[in-house]
Structures are given as structure tokens and as C-alpha cells.
Amino acid sequence: MTAFVIAIVITIIAAWLIIKNFQPQTVLLLAGLSLLTITAVFYPENSILYGKATSTGSTWLDIFTFAKDSLSTQIAGIGLIIMAAGGFASYMDHIKASNAMVNVCIRPLQIIKAPYVILAVGYICAQLLHVAISSAAGLAMMLLVTFFPVLVRLGVSKAAAAAMIGLCAFMDLGPAVGTANLAAKHAGMEAAVYFAHYQMPVAVAVMLVVSVLIFFTAKYYDKKEGHVMTSQTADDTTPQGEDSEKVPGLYAFLPVFPVILVLVFSPLVISTIKIDVVTAMIAGTMLAFVCELFVKRDFRGCCKGVQVFFKGMGGMFTSVVSLLVCADIYAQGMQKIGAVDYLLEMVQNAGFGFASMTVVMTLLVGITAVLTGSGVAAFFSFSGMAPAIATKFGESAVHMILPMQLMAGMGRSISPVAGIIIAVSKAGECSPFMIVRRTLIPALGGMLTMLLANYLLF
Template sequence: MTAFIIAIVITIIAAWLIIKNYQPQTVLLLAGLALLTITVILHPEKSILYGKATTTGSTWLDIFAFAKGSLSTQVAGIGLIIMAAGGFASYMDHIKASNAMVNICIRPLQVIKAPYLILALGYICAQMLHVAISSAAGLAMLLLVTFFPVLVRLGVSKAAAAAMIGLCAFMDLGPAVGTANLAAKHAGMETAVYFAHYQMPVAIAVMLVVSILIFFTAKYYDKKDGHTVVIQDVSKTDAQEEDAAPTFYALLPIFPVALVLIFSPLVIDTIKIDVVTAMIVGTMLAFVCELIVKRDFRACCKGVQVFFKGMGGMFTSIVSLLVCADIYAQGMQQIGAIDYLLESVQNAGFGFTSMTIVMTLLVGITAVLTGSGVAAFFSFSGLAPSIATKFGADAVYMILPMQLMAGMGRSISPVAGIIIAVSKAGECSPFMIVRRTLIPALGGIVTMLVTNYLLF
């Protein structure tokens, strides 16, 4: 009981600091080390080791060796996947392949002359683009440059168009997304299987509900704000660049995703390609395409450096957070707080479904308060496997709603980077954007929880 109270106090302090915009990596690292230190004090006979690591000979030094074990394990595993995906995404932006893909996807929508229908269909298109363009902020910036002017010229208000783009990464889907890779790891399955068998069935239902709610919500708020629909010529948009990439470049961002899905138990199980290998193959294919198009070997070689810079950027922002969150989660395990919590809820009659809802809402609330879906999910995802094991359930049934909720919470957070960015384009405050995203988001959250329960 004492250890549990201490763990809760440390968690509350850590959460408060993160909400107050203290660096989450440092906060989680200090919280984890504090939990491990208190474990040594309260239970000196207990071994503080990470996995199968060997002791340094001193229990106190084992605390810091624990951090080293987490760093080496996470960087060599899921961290490398996240860095490779980030590097590939940066290279796709550099050669403007992402722009080419977005332009190809939105072109058919320009034929439709029903503004709010295009807005609803645009969300589905944008959400599917997120499978290949892993960065939510990056995808939003592309859509603001390309799709936003089209929507405005078709007659919807700037606020409505901005709010839809703010929902473009409502769910983090696909093998290229860091949270999806971590979820698959915790669920003990390949990322391709997690995406195709678990994410997509739920995502399809959510996308349909969210798109319908976007349609009616946008019309309601535009009418309430006195907006008049005036259709202009969409050919006058400024989205086309003089140095735009060739059209076939639109296939490059989805190439690694296709490789991962094809060479997996889903299609061809005799050959297996992991995410990192697929990203390297995709980068080399893009390099060859650049060489053929530009015929400048020196410039193309220099361009590939963007891939490695992107990897470094992902380590700084995401992988470091993953490591620190892992140390915090492991500290909660070591001190015995998780075991005590599980025993308490089981004695109180809580079942696995109730615990899933509680953990999912915990991730969602954290994402809303911090504006970071990644930080929210990484902080609590490590607890899901042990909780599921205690209830004798499959971890994926808890980890899936938690992972999807991370993006959902971000979409209704006025402090989220993507919401702030689109609010500037919409010429309104982030709170006005959240007012428009709230109803579609709540509908999507309820649909996600119900669908997850019914299907699995």
C-alpha cells in the first residue's frame, strides 16, 4: 500500500510537470529513476535489473544500468523502426514525393461540386494518406498547401476546411507510424498483421462515422457563423509548384508500406520484410528515381543525407521519449504499483473491458492536456501487456484502443501543434477549431470503443 501511494504521488507530480510544458523526456526519466530508487530502499532484497541484464555488483548502480538496458533495447528494436520511418518521411518531403501523392489523391475530389461532401470525403482521403505519410504535422502542412485552397474556393469556410485538416491524423494507422509499431510490439505480432487484422476493421467504421459528422458539423457551424457558400474556379489555386515532382513520384511514399504488407503472413509468408528494411529499399528506389530525373549524382547523394538527418530528429523527439517512458513504466512495475492496482480492481469486480476503457481514457485525457498523442501513448502503453496477462486476455484488445485514442485526443487538444497550425490557416483560435472537431472526435471515440468490443 505504501509503495502504491508513493507511485501515485510521483505519477501525479510527473503529469503536472508535463502539463505545465516541462520536457516530458526528462520528467519521465526522473520519475522512473525515483521509482527504482524507492524500490531499492523499500525492498533491498529485490534485484533491479532490466530484462536479462547482469548486475554491476551494486544495487544502486543497477538503477542506472537499468536506464542503459532500456536505451540499448529500445534503440535496437522499436526505436530503429521509428527512426527509419522518420528518415524515409523526411526524404519523401525533400524530393516532393509526398506532395505528388497528395495532389494525385485530391484531384478527383475537385470534380465534385458539393463543398461539404468534398469536405467529408476529404477527411477519408487524408486519413488514408496518413498511412504513408507518418507525420501528422507534416501531412497537415501538405494539405494546407494543396487541399485547403481547393476547399475554400469550393465554398466552405476557412475554419471548416482547417478543422477537417486538423482531423487528418485522427487515427495513427499503418506500418510507418511509430505508435502503431510500438502497439504491435506490445501485442506480440507483426506490424502488418496488427494494421490489417486489427486497425483497419475498426478504422473503417470510425472513418465513416467521423466523415458523416464532419459533414453535418461543418454545415451547422458555417451557418451559425453566417458563412455563405460561394463556389469559385478551383483551377486558380496556388498549390501547383513550378518545380513539382513527376507524377509517378506519388507511388514512392506507399512503396515501403506495400512491401511490408505483401511480404508478410497476409500475402506471401515465404519472404519476410520488416519495416526498417522496407524503408531502406524505398529510400534507395527514390534515390534511383532522383538520379534518373535530375541526372546530378552529387546532388542526389547529398539529398540522401536528409534520410539520416530525419533519423536523428526522430531519435531526439520520439525515441528518447520512448526510452524514458519505458523506464517510468518499468519503475511502476518494479515498485509493485501495477500488481496492487490490478488486485484492487479485480477485488472491486472490475473486468478486462472496464480496465480497457479506463486505460484508453487515461491516454486520451493525457493527449488532450499535453497535445501529444505520442507522449500519452508511450507513457502508458508499457502497462497494457501486464494488465492483460493478469486478466488472462490478449493484450491487443487493450493496446488497440489505447493506441488509436492517442491521435483522437490530440485532435481535440487546443495546445496540439497540428491544431495550432491549422487554426492560423483558418484565421481563428485553436479553441474555435476544437469546437468544430469535438463532435466528430467524440463520435469517432465511441465508435472505436464499441467496434473494438464487438469485433474482438
């Protein structure tokens, strides 16, 4: 009981500091090291070694060695996947391939003359684009440049268009997304299998519900705010300037090439050949390099451009992988001190089943994502506990980890402090709270659908 109370107090302090905009990596690292230190001092019977690591001979050095072991383990595994995906996304932005793909996907929507229908269908297209464009903020920025003017010229309000784009990464889908890769790792399966067999069946139901709610919510708020729908031509929506550089239509295929490789060369299609996400990202980058070389015929410039890939990897280490490592240390600290075991025992004695515990863990992730504005931070903070909890109940970890992982993006979409919400609010010429008011109903509908679909399907 005492260990559980200590862990809760440390967690509350860490959560408060993160909400107050203290650096989450440092906060989670300090919280994890504090839990390990308290375990070593007051509960010496509990091991503070990372996995199957051996002791240095000093308990105090073991605490810091724990951090080193976490760093080496995460970087060699899921961290490398996240960095490779981030580097590939940066290179796709650099050569304008992401813009080309967005333009190809939204062009058919301009034929439809019903603005709010386009708004609803546009969400589904944007959500599917997120499978290839792993960065939620990057996808939103591209949609603001390309699709936002189309929607406004067709007659919807700027706030409605901005709110829909704020929901473009409502679910983090696909083998290129960091949280999905971590979820697949915890679930003990390949990212492609996790995406096709578990994410997509739930995602289809969620996308349909969210798109319908976007349609009615946008019409309601536009009418309530006195917006007068005036349709203009949807032509010539591509902005002028440096970002309007024309690229071959073939470039639209490049962002999805690694995703296709991962899905095809997996147990889903061709089981005799296996390709991992990092290999697919490197192959995709090299294909893009060859295309750039063929189009621009500037070997020096194209070689320099590939450096964006490595800079993108470094940026992902700084922002995401470091958070993953610190969150892992915190989650492991919670387990080492015995807080997770006590919580499970308490829940089981209270009559909570696996389904109820799944809802509790999912809500914890969602609330954290809303408060911090980061779906990555929310999921990474709690995901490490899911396999242990599922094992205690004798259930498959994927049934708990899936709703937790999807909820991370969902909570971000209704957070007024999330970067993507703040960005689209500027385009919508309104406050982040006004955007959240419009995304709230579709988001809540999507959350309930996700939990129900996960329960019924699996």
C-alpha cells in the same frame, strides 16, 4: 498500498510538470529513476534489473544500468523502426514525393460540386494518406498547401477546412507509424498483421462515423457563424514559388512503396518472404534516389539529398525515440515498485473486468494526449503496462493495446495545445479553441465508435 500511493504522487507531479511544458523526456526519466530508487531503498525484495540483465554488483549502479539497458533495447528494436520511418518521411518531403501523392489523391475530389461532401470525403482520403505519411504534422502541412485552397474556393469556411485537416491524423494507422509499431510489439505480432487484421476493421467504422459528423458539424458551425458559401473555380490551386516545383507523377507512388512491401511480404500475402519495416524504408529510399538521379541527372546533388534521410532519423531520435526510452523507464519503474500489481488487484476486487480496465487505460491515454498535445507521449507513457494487465486477466494484449494506441491520436485532435491544431488554426484564421470546438463532436463520435467496434469485433 504505500508503494501505490508513492507511485501515484510521482505520476501526478510528472503529469503536472508535462502540462506546464517542462521537457517530457526529462520529466519521465526523473520519474522512472525516482521510482527505481525508492524501490531499491524501501522494497529491496523487488528486483530493479531490466529484463534478464545481471547486476553490476552495486544497487545504485543498477539503477543507471537500467536506463542503459532500456536505451539499448529500444534503439535496437522499435526505436530503429521509428527513426527509419522518420528519415524516409523527411526524404519524401525533400524530393516532393509526398506533395505528388497528395495531389493525386485530392484531384478526383475537385470534380464533386458539393463542398461539404468533399469536406467529409476529404477526411477519409486524408486519413488513408496517413498510412503512408507517418508524420501527422507533415501531412497537415501538405494538406494546408494543397487541399485547403480547394475547399475554401469550393465554398466552405476556412475554419471548417482547417478543422477537417486537424482531424487528418485522427487515427495513427499503418506499419510506418511509430505508435502502431510499438503497439504491435506489445501485442506480440508483426506490424503488418496488426494493421490489416486489427486496425483496419475498427478504422473503417470510425472513418465513416467521423466523416458523417464532420459533414453536419461543419454545416452547423458555418451557418451559426454566418458564413456565406460562395463557390469559385478549384483550378490552379497549386501555390507558386519554391514549393511548387513540378515532379513526375510516378513520384506519387514512392511514399506508399515501403507500405506495399511490408504488406505483400508478410503472412498476409507471401509468407515465404519476410521484410521488416526498416528494410522496406531503406529499399524505398534507394528507389527514390534512383528516380531522383534519373530525373535530375545530378549525382552529387542526389547523393547530398539522401543525407536528409539520416538527418530525419536523428530528428526522430531526438523527439520520439528519446521519449520512448524515458517513458519505458517510467513504465518499468511503476511495475518494479509494485504499483501496477496493486492497481490490478484493487480493480479485480472492485469487480472490474478486462473490458472495464481497457476503457480505463484508454481514457488515461486520451486525457494525457489532450493535456499534453502529444499522442506519442501519451501512448508511450502507458503502453508498457498493457501486456502485464492483459496477462493478469488472461486476455490477449492486442485487445487492450489497440484502443489505447488509436486513442492517442484521437486525444491529440481535440487538444488546443497540439502542434497540428495550432498550425491549422492559423490557416483557419481562428483560435485553437475554435478549431477544437469543431473537432470535438466528430472526435467524440469516433472515440465511442472505436471502443464499441473493438469490443464487438474482438
